[in-house]
Amino acid sequence: MDCWVDGQPAHALSLKDRGLAYGDGLFETIAVRGGQPILLDRHLKRLAEGCSRLAIAADIEVIRHELLAYGSAMGEGVLKLILTRGDGLRGYAPDPAAPGRRILQGNPPAAYPAVHGEHGIRLFPCNTRLSRQPLLAGLKHLNRLEQVLARAEWQDSEHAEGLMLDQAGRVIEGVFSNLFLVRDGVLMTPDLQRCGVAGVMRAELLFQAESLAIPIQIADISLEQLQWADEVFVCNSVYGIWPVRAYAALSWPVGPLTRKLQTIARALLDA
């Protein structure tokens, strides 16, 4: 399916776009099933927060209508929205009145092996560490060189994802996933105030767990805490949940809370 730029079919982008020049923008990767963008409200909420923190002028309701129309036209697959600050003149200074530029791209459904969800995966131990930047933490912005470097660290198919630590050695997230662990019945996930992307599936799982009265803890997590976890899993809004079976010398079984939340994620993504 053709891309859309600001609501119109397009094949190319202005060379003056600040998304290209500085990574000055945000993105969302949204599963589409039966013409419906899944978890759309959560994607739009994160996008709106990003626009607010980066001071990008964008009309979220216009974006909602475009995503619904594009999703309806594509039917099944993965919809990527890139929202940039639009064209720039020379220099870093942003034009506060510049309307954001909306780029929509449709891709076929993700083709991950079913075995990742069924039997679980092995996490590659990435050497690339996430830097501390509270001003950008949580956002899905376009400055992703750390993820590019981390993902380039392994080529084998043994590792379906990689684990990224921050510069202080805290456990933060996967390269394209968030991470959860379970310990003594408590569902834990790293605090993302310093770095990391606050994933839409992560937010949804925290909401679902709260509804089920499962105790939740959002906190700094050390490698030692990971070692003593009863269950570990990663998640994102495209594949749902993958149990984590191994990381370096550590290993875990696939546990019951992982399976319970996986069923919930699957129901959402199969909607």
Added chain:
Amino acid sequence: MDCWVDGQPAHALSLKDRGLAYGDGLFETIAVRGGQPILLDRHLKRLAEGCSRLAIAADIEVIRHELLAYGSAMGEGVLKLILTRGDGLRGYAPDPAAPGRRILQGNPPAAYPAVHGEHGIRLFPCNTRLSRQPLLAGLKHLNRLEQVLARAEWQDSEHAEGLMLDQAGRVIEGVFSNLFLVRDGVLMTPDLQRCGVAGVMRAELLFQAESLAIPIQIADISLEQLQWADEVFVCNSVYGIWPVRAYAALSWPVGPLTRKLQTIARALLDA
């Protein structure tokens, strides 16, 4: 003048470009005088180091010939080269064989007030701190949201540049310049192993100072050291040198070493 993409006149970019998707690339901003790209070898050296560290396959000699041809055609102005990893498929994993994509853009000469160089400037105290990322430090890569946020902190024309500290409060650089100070005859500039852009004019000035037997120190610099400096200046490869007269409550005279190096920078840029 038209932009060039991979050596051909072009007005638009592929929507699949990884420069847009992830800021996966590098750039150089080069002064052009009398058809000549100034300090071309230093620009290409930094670019080559960036390609090596990001594992972007690019033929630096092809880039050199394109920059020379483009510069010759534009005559006077500022030439911007963006080198991205080219088109990507879905996901962060880079294709190690992907050839880089070369984007050349010509702009008219920068129109900074002459008074900046003559009388010196005032630095805005930016709240945006630079994050520590040794894997990217020194490179002029396309992940520039920190600079965008910092430059958005002031709109007045009283401040020609802003000063950025790192998360530990060390003095690092301007938003679009490098910083030097002089103390007891020693020329000092911040160490850029953790963050910052290792500017081409910075490298040239260090080289020139060495040739003149001026003592040089590349080290961590605190705000207190800045306070006790005899002279402070900022530099880049487009405007040369601007003396710094004030930063917050601090102030400095325009000193003799600043003037000496400014003459050298001016001679290069007026070539």
